[in-house]
Amino acid sequence: DLVYIAKQLEKYTRDETIYSSTLVKIPVPRFVVFYNGTDGQPERQILRLSDAFEKETAEPELELKVLMLNINFGHNKELMEKCRTLREYSQYVDRVRKYAKRMQIEEAVERAVTECIREGILADFLSSQRAEVIAVSIFEYNEEEEMRKIRASEYKNGKEEGIIETCKDLGLSFEQTVEKLKLRFNISEQEAREKVRYLWDSK
Known part of the structure; x- marks a missing residue:
């Protein structure tokens, strides 16, 4: 997100005049995103x-490179061996998904949390934040499942309307829905707001 990056870099230039001829040094940036989706x-x-540019160019004048690492269970083993928290998180998510295939998500999350605590997987965190973890895990799983269903049927029922209805069903706010629509379809914020407002008020 270029807006986020700009805000972070602003911290290093806040006390500097933009009209100075002196080059303001900034730390070498590195961008990493962890992926744990189901695709x-x-x-x-x-x-x-x-x-994402509309036209392909060999030498873009504005570029940003992000390293995406797959942190699903069984992937990037060398990284997982070096980072216990990340490894145990992937184990927890894997158990939730595995159990959710044969039982209700609420039961699946409860079982995964209980087992992980017993086996020393994220034990301290899960013990102290049990209620919050369960609530967030259920919400995120439901959102993931709903979005997957929408992707499968969005061409039939209308892409934008499907996403907006799902967001409303999941209890997302108007602003959160605008952001998801903007990112999902790569449209401007103004266009996303207009689409969400039209369907938001008509339902």
Whole structure:
């Protein structure tokens, strides 16, 4: 997100005049995103801002490269061996998904949390934040499932309307829905707001 990056860099230039001829030094940036979705993805992948440009260009004048790492259970084993928290998180998510295939999500999350605590997987965190973890896990799983259903039927029922209805059903706010629509369909914020407002008020 270029807006986020700009805000972070602003911290280093806040006390500097923009009219100075002196070059303001900034830390070397590195961008990494962890992927734990259910769609198949490689171990690691470079995402480029220029991939979203309307026209392909060999030498884009504005570029951003982000390293995406697949942290689903069984992937990036070397990374997981070095980071216990990340490894145990992937184990927890894997159990939730596995149990959710044969029982209600609420029961699946409860079972995964209980087992992980007993086996020392994120034990301290899950013990101290049990209620919050269960609530968030259920919400995120339901959102993931609903979005998957929408992706499968959005061409039949209307892409924008499907996303907006799902967001409303999940209890997302108007602003959160605008953001999801904007990112999902790569449209401007103004266009996303107009679409959401039209369907938001008509339902």
